[in-house]
Amino acid sequence: MKQSRIELLKQIYAYDQAEGGPLTIPLESEETGEYLPNVKELEGDIEYLEREGYIVQPLNICMAYIVALTEKGEDFLENNCAKPVHQVSTFDFSGATINNSVIAHEATSNTINCHAEDALAEIQALVAQKPVEDQTLLKELLDELRVMQHSNQPIEKGKLSRFYEVMKKSSDLLLPLAKFFVEILF
Structure with missing residues (x-):
């Protein structure tokens, strides 16, 4: 079918x-009152699409086409023109241990190893790259994480909520934080 x-x-x-x-x-x-430059091509396209059953003209009026898709037209667009959305997500789980879980297509092993110390070092390296005004609060977060890691005590509800705003600006810290929490909680 022609691209037009x-x-x-x-x-x-x-x-x-x-x-x-x-x-x-x-x-x-509407501005000039002149015919559109591609009116002949448009007429040919509409005639073809209507004849082949892709569109209908529910109303015929002078100096305009009123057109709607048929089911055949919608099917054509869905099957031939829709680009499949294929999103690939990549996660670096260096550190977490996950057993008996399917985490990938055609996985040959159900075990991944991760260590919280690596995640903490990664967080510390990322904090050092942040703007100075955010570093103070992020260093406090690091101190809290170290205490959590060594105390083996349950985490108090809301303990980390004061870090919410700075974390919104630091999305690159989220994966290392997730790895850290997986290690100390499980």
Whole structure:
């Protein structure tokens, strides 16, 4: 199918999703009153798409096309034009020990090893790269983490809440923190 026809189908679909209903395509410019430069191609595309059952014209009016997709048109867009969204997430779990869990496609081993000391060192290295105004609070967080690691006591509810704002600005610390907590809690 010609690219102009595919683009027209996409335009009709997008309008239907946004506004809900058939798309009106005027044949002349509203500013100048002149015919659109590609009116012949547009007429040919609409004629072809309607003849093949991809679109319908629910209403015929002078100087405009009113077009809507048929089920065949929607199926065509879904099957031929939709780019599959394939997101790959990568996590570095160096440190955590996870047993008897499937964590990857075609995993051959169900064990991953991780050590909290590595995570703490990684957090410390990242804290050193942060702006000076954030480092004070982040160093306090590091002190709290060391106490948690060596005390083997339950963590008090809300103990780390004062670090919330600085952590929002430091998303690169989240994975090392998660590794740290996995190690000391499990």
